[in-house]
Amino acid sequence: MNKTYTPKEIEPKWQAKWEADGLYHADIDPNKPKHYALTMLPYPSGDLHIGHWYAMTPSDARARYMRMNGYNVLFPMGFDAFGLPAENAAIKSGIHPMARTRDNIVRMRKQLRSMGTMFDWRREMVSCEPEYYQWTEWFFIQLYKNGLAYRKKSPVDFCPNCNTTLAREQVWGDDRHCERCGTPVIKKDLEQWFFKTTKYADELLSYEGIDWPERVRILQTNWIGKSEGAEVYFHVADGAAALMTIFTTRPDTLWGATFMVISPEHPLVEKITTPEQQAAVQTYKAQAARQSDIEREATDKEKTGVFTGAYAINPVNSAKIPIWIADYVLMSYGTGAIMAVPAHDERDFAFARKFELPIIPVIQPEGQPALDGATMEVAYSGSGKIVNSGPFNGTSVNDKKGKENPGIIAVARWLEEKGFGKLAVTYKLRDWLISRQRYWGSPIPMIYCEKDGWNPVPEDQLPVTLPENVAWKPTGESPLKLHPTWKNTLCPVCGGAATRETDTMDTFMCSSWYHLRYLSPHFSTAPFDQREYDYWMPVDTYTGGIEHANMHLMYTRFFHKALRDMGITKGNEPMTQLRNQGMVLGEDNEKMSKSRGNVISPDLLVEKYGADTVRAYLMFFARWDMGAPWDSQGIEGSARWLRRAWTLITDSTTNQPLATAEVRRDIRRKVHQTLKHVTRDFENFEFNTIVSALMSLLNDLYKAREAGAAGTPEWREAMELYVKMMAPLTPYVAEELWVNVLGKPYSVHTQPWPVVEEEAARDDxxxxxxxxxxxxxxxxxxxxxxxxxxxxxxxxxxxxxxxxxxxxxxxxxxxxxxxxxxxxx
RNA sequence: GCCGGAGUGGCGGAAUUGGCAGACGCGCACGACUCAAAAUCGUGUUCCGUAAGGAAUGUGGGUUCGAUUCCCACCUUCGGCACCA
Known part of the structure; x- marks a missing residue:
């Protein structure tokens, strides 16, 4: 037998047979331990790219490995099908998002099948199908009923020319212009729906019981950004009977406050600004609103700000201090107002120097000359003794934060006693804004009635479906609002005329629970079948890109915890183990993009080399968690490996066994050492060294064959173990070799993972x-x-x-x- | 600016508790096979040096019998970011 390796014949054949046999169907089996392997679902852009392969095929190899280890493995796939690109295409060319999306999905399903993954397609979910989004709506209602969804005003980026709300990615350049027409973007305040993610801030900080990369935990922890300090109340002097609440992490420096800064967006600005300062304040406000977050965050930028004309009274010493507005104070953090202590805060220091505001030191480092506000060159933020601070002079301050710091805790307690303030905790994390002024998303199932206000659509009327016939002209409103009849409905409370919410939901809402829909994608009486949930959940291994660390992964944790508190889900976390893959860059070492022309098409590679080679190369060419630039020549090495493996295994049965006992012993040692290595690396998601270990073993087997090893029992064992070790990585060629070359019973993918014989692996x-x-x-x-x-x-x-x-x-x-x-x- | 990764041959990478640096592969060179080429097979391939030998894991220090690995400082680069009060 000397047939060459022909993936084009092998791959479609086995793909069809596996499918026909339902080899990868995952059904509840109480006699087996379960393993729910999940990889992040793709957006149906129309073409599977190499990044999808890089994410999915190693995850598939791992899932297959778990299956060979006796687990009942669920490895599903679906589509995150709502989103901006389909709607943009509709605006541009009039193609209906549903038509386009369904076409894309048909195409991508085919591409996904060619990868040779063990997806159980019976469990596919598509988030834009009413069968799915009915339950997205249902979840919204549950959150609303449990007080976790609410409405408030929030700004959006808006293009006055296109008359449409823009996503962040549609705003370009430093001057923040619209991607379509170049018009400078403005901010518009709209009433929008939010979920109370902040309610779970503290719990989200705990990663107990989950095996997630430290990197992701740190990113999430920083994103939540818990900080301890105090709120302090400042009265506005003269006339305006206003109270300003500020948040500070350094209440111990209250006596050093020489001015106040409030965010330009702060509601008090209108109230306190004096007539003389009105013009300057309004100009500054407009300027701040035009600025991008990137501009606001630039520290090398010179400090800017405007005096409001108003003063505040420092409660601790009755000092009258000016109130300024400045863009470095953000409305979205803390209370949107701060006391400025230039002597001990770097930003306040820069601001004070620029606007010639007084600087009063209130912390004196020990054993150093007394700080002098007039001559200080930098703010001092270290430890020392409190000075110039009435009752607290002499109190020690260390460089710890919050309650760990004796100075902070002493002053905060005193503020509470006096009623000037209280201990407080602030988070960077904001509530999740889910409203989108768009058509192509899950409708928000809420109804507004003049008389009864907002009420959810009765659950027996779900889903609220998207209307088919809509106009795509950008009007500044959701196309749903412009539809002649869609929004008209009846109030579920009084039965009178009422209006539907015309905004749709953020697609992160769809992806917050898709792992539950895979359990029972066609279940019609609930989002999922409880029996399936009890068997499969939680997700045991979740894989995907690190870029989702703060958004998707945070939202899905929030979602799970909120549902848990409603009795819908169980356990504290949805995904036990998380692993991230890196990125495949173009051959020019840049991010792949159509405009750069460095995109690698997996379809062409499959055509040229076969899926197994593409899989093997993706696992071999880089550390999976790091990624690397693509190398068109490098893939030849993986192609060569499979050809060589094919040749050795198909050719090995004809030789006469002549090998010495030593050669035969060496084969067993090398085979079992490799098995040990491969097993350990599968556990650790180290796919590159799995492939290199198998290449190395192949080289040794070639040498052993030279020494007459073919035909010996040790050789037969080696062939069998080699094919089993290949099976998770290169499933097609492994199946062909297993069944048609080694003559073993179908299928290699249901074989148990071999056990290392330590005695054989031992070095003599x-x-x-x-x-x-x-x-x-x-x-x-x-x-x-x-x-x-x-x-x-x-x-x-x-x-x-x-x-x-x-x-x-x-x-x-x-x-x-x-x-x-x-x-x- | 802050936070987090990463820096090892021409290239991708390996080195699993601090113990032989460069596994495996790409590329390249030479050889075999071939009329020739491709494919395949074999040999070699960190640098300097004819050699003995020496140097080398971003840079500079430190700990140690011994450091790619641990510590300190710095540089470069990639990613995240909401000046976080």
């Missing part, structure tokens, strides 16, 4: 490097059970060592058992 002889003063001088090959004394004696007797000893007695001889000898002279 070991080579020990001998160093003199840390430099390699000789090597010693000894029996693996040689004693330390024997090894030491042999090492000292070595001619190479003697040369370096020059007759001296070594000062010290370090023998690391079975590893190394170092002779110190």
């Amino acid at each position: 002889e070991i080579t020990i490097p001998i160093q003199v003063n840390g430099k390699l001088r000789d090597r010693l090959t000894v029996s693996a059970d040689a004693s330390e004394a024997q090894i030491k004696a042999l090492a000292l007797a070595s001619a190479a060592v003697q040369k370096y000893l020059e007759g001296q007695t070594p000062k010290k001889v370090i023998v690391v058992q079975k590893k190394l000898i170092n002779i110190v002279v």
Whole structure:
């Protein structure tokens, strides 16, 4: 038998058979441990790109490995089908988003099938189908009923020319213009729906019981951004009977506050600004609103701000201090107002110097000359003793945060007693804005009635479906609002005429629960079948890109916890283990994009090499969690590997067994050592070294064949184990070799993962490097059970060592058992 | 600016508790096969040096018998960011 390796024949054949046999169907089996493997679902852009392959095929290999280890594995796939691109295409060319999306999905399903993944397609979900979004709506209603959804005003980016709300990615350039027409973007305040993610801020900070990369945990922790401090109430002086609440992490520096800064968007601005300052304040406000977040965050930028004309009274010492507005104070964090203590805060210091505001030190570092506000060059934020602060003079301050700091806790307690303020905690995390002024999303199932206000659509009337016939002209409103009849409905409370919510939901809402719909995608009486939930959940392994660390992964955790508190889900976390893959860059080392022309098409690669080679190369060419640039020549190595494996395994049965006992022993050792290596690497998601270990074993098997090993029992074992080890990585060729070359019973993918025989894997002889003063001088090959004394004696007797000893007695001889000898002279 | 990764041959990478740096692969060179080419097979391939030998894991220090691995400082680069009060 000398047929060449022909993936084009092998792959479609097995794909069809696996499908026909339902080989990858995952059904509840109480007799087996379950494993729910999930990889982030794609947006149906129309073409599967190499990044999808990079995310999915190693995850598939891992899922297959788990299956061979006796787990009942669920590995589903679906489509995150709502979203902006389909709607943009509709505006541009009039193609209906549903038509376009369904076409794209048909195409991508085919591409996904070619990858040779073990997806159970019976469980597919598509988020834009009413069968799915009915339950997205239902979840919204549950959140609303449990007080976790509410409405408030919030600004959106808006293009006055296109008359439409813009996503962040549609706003371009430093001058923040519309991507379509170049018009400068303005901010518009709209009433929108929010979910109370902040209610779960503290719980989201705990990662107990989940195995997530530290990197993601740190990103989430920083995103939640918990900080402890105090709220302090400042009265506005003269006339305006207003109270300003500020948040500070440094209440111990209250006596050093020399001015106040409030955000330009703060509601008090209108109330307190004096007539003389009106013009300047309004100009500054407009300017701040035009600025991008990036501009606002630039620290090297000069501080800007405007005096409001108003003053505040510092409650602790009755000092009258000016109130400014400045863009470095954000309405979305804390209370949108701060007290400025320039002596001890870098930003306040820069601001004070620029606008010539007083600087009063209130923390004195010990053993140093007294700080002087007039001459200080930088703010001092370290430890010391409180000074210039009435009752607290002499109190120690360390450099710890919050309650850990004696100065902070002492002042905060005193503020509470006096009624000037209280201990407070603030988070960076904001509530989740879910309203989108768009058509192509899940409708928000709410009805507004003049008389009864907002009420949810009765659950028996779900889903609220998107109307088919809509106009795509950008009007500044959701196309749903412009539809002649869609929004008209009846109030569920009074039965009178009422209006539907015409905004739709953020697509992150769809992806917050899709893992539950896979459990029972066609279940019609609830979002999921409870029996399926009890068997499969939680997700055991979740894989996807790190870029989702803060948004999707945070939302889905929030969602799970909120549902848990309603009794819908169980356990504290939806996904037990998380692993992230890196990115495949173009050959030019840049991010792949159509405009750069560096996109690699997996379809063409499959055409040229077959899916198994593409899979193998993607697993081999880089550390999976790091990614690397694509190399069109590099893939030849993986193609060569499979051809060589094919050749060896198909050719090996005809030879006469001539090998010596030693050669046969060596085969077993190498095979079992490789198995050990491969098994460990699968556990750790280290796919690149799995492939290299198999390549290395193949090289050794070729040598063993030269030595007449083919046809021996050891050889047959090697062939069998080799194909089993290949199976998760390159499922097609492994199946062909298993069934049609080795003649084993179908299917290799239902075989148990082989067990390492430690005795076979054991080294009989070991080579020990001998160093003199840390430099390699000789090597010693000894029996693996040689004693330390024997090894030491042999090492000292070595001619190479003697040369370096020059007759001296070594000062010290370090023998690391079975590893190394170092002779110190 | 802050936070988090990463820096190892011409290239992608390996080194699993601090113990032989460069596994495996790409590329390249030479050789075999071939009329020739492709494919395939074999040999070699960190740098300097004819060699003995020496140097080398971003840079500079430190700990250690021994450091790619641990510590300190710095540089470069990639990613995240909402000046976080």
